[in-house]
Amino acid sequence: ELSHLRAILAKYExxxxxxxxxxxxxxxxxxxxxxxxxxxxxxxxxxCLNPDFILEIVREYLNNTTLKPIDSGQTLDPSLRKSSGxxxxxxxxxxxxxxx
Numbered sequence: 001e002l003s004h005l006r007a008i009l010a011k012y013e014x015x016x017x018x019x020x021x022x023x024x025x026x027x028x029x030x031x032x033x034x035x036x037x038x039x040x041x042x043x044x045x046x047x048c049l050n051p052d053f054i055l056e057i058v059r060e061y062l063n064n065t066t067l068k069p070i071d072s073g074q075t076l077d078p079s080l081r082k083s084s085g086x087x088x089x090x091x092x093x094x095x096x097x098x099x100x
Contacts, residue, residue, distance in 0.1 A: 003028035004057065011060075022064050022079065029057050029086060041093065051094050058083045 007024035
């Protein structure tokens with residue numbers, strides 16, 4: 001969560017380039033999921049999963065996505081790919097999650 005806070009701070013103070021801020025969010029997401037490895041699906045896993053935190057990271061990825069539509073055959077924006085992968089993992093663990 002420290003990487004996430006550093007990324008938020010850098011974003012609002014405009015001290016890093018957008019690519020560097022996204023890298024901090026990458027680090028935050030990787031670290032968060034790394035801490036979940038080895039935990040069996042259960043109460044402790046769901047508490048450590050912290051879906052609200054994960055959704056916050058996804059929102060930040062989506063805020064850094066280009067708004068231009070992609071052409072056929074063009075690759076997806078990396079932020080969209082990352083968001084999709086994270087949301088896929090989240091919906092497997094918490095299928096009935098509602099935002100808010």
